[in-house]
């Protein structure tokens with residue numbers, strides 16, 4: 001009656017409760033999970049598990065939880081920027097490097113030059129690395145093409161990745177990343193209509209920053225995007241304070257990402273609008289900035305706080321979910337429970353995926369089996385993955401450092 005049963009757990013943390021963070025975790029002590037046809041068919045205490053001759057995964061006394069969701073990445077790109085890392089180690093800042101022709105522009109050159117298939121293949125190892133950290137769903141942006149055909153190429157590469165590896169990708173078009181003459185008009189007149197027509201993205205993203213795009217430009221582009229069925233989201237208050245969170249709230253943005261320089265008024269605006277805050281603490285570390293996003297104040301104000309790796313070649317060259325969780329606790333003031341919800345329930349909310357980031361009967365069998373007894377170990381074991389096995393749609397896709405199966409491989 002079942003295909004697969006996961007048993008002998010310390011607890012199954014469903015992330016399917018309501019209320020305070022500890023209640024949302026809704027763990028089932030000594031729980032078991034039964035899977036049929038890629039969905040969760042049964043969930044409860046192992047003592048009540050109906051008998052079956054299904055295949056068994058023995059969790060060996062460890063905890064089990066939902067597949068993680070990474071709600072903000074730029075993991076499709078050409079080239080790399082290790083030379084800029086070296087320059088930052090010598091004391092140059094991210095903005096200084098960008099002003100001298102480096103930064104996002106460098107990746108734009110390499111991305112424009114790369115064939116679509118090379119972009120997709122280049123992202124596969126990064127996705128396998130995310131998978132090894134328990135990620136079964138991730139957002140991926142364009143934003144390194146910044147001309148119509150190159151943006152479309154990036155989005156097609158993102159779409160093709162669904163057939164190359166198991167992590168489910170949700171695409172965002174990021175037309176407002178760096179500026180050049182005439183680009184805004186091309187975005188409005190050509191890029192966004194073509195993206196919407198080919199259904200290449202769910203979200204439309206913008207980098208609102210002194211050195212990138214203004215609030216008025218963002219308002220203009222997001223009005224068009226919304227009219228075409230694309231959901232607004234945005235990078236705000238990352239490098240400087242600019243009332244970006246207030247803008248995200250005003251525009252009904254799904255998310256406000258980064259927020260290192262958010263003001264008290266910005267926190268209050270997000271709390272009123274229901275916008276999800278997506279924090280990227282590895283970017284703060286990687287850029288040698290000192291100011292981390294105020295996760296504690298955001299959570300206390302009632303803002304749902306999600307976390308992301310922000311995997312990208314310039315400001316966060318990492319897929320390390322454990323490190324993000326640790327920094328979220330140590331530098332942003334979240335509790336381990338809030339950090340875990342940041343990659344489960346709240347991350348799924350950021351991507352408007354009601355079935356992801358939680359375990360429930362009838363839901364997708366995206367399940368992680370860990371090597372530790374509690375979610376509390378995840379941020380505590382600094383930067384080290386505690387993941388033993390990852391299932392996507394009920395298929396074992398990753399186990400202790402090796403991909404054992406690619407789900408539905410329809411490669412080109």
Ligand code: NIG
Pocket residue numbers: 074103104107207235238283310312313314315316
């Ligand atoms: O989210 N802030 C803008 N975009 C990226 C950085 C991209 C890059 O430097 O290549 C971010 O941090």
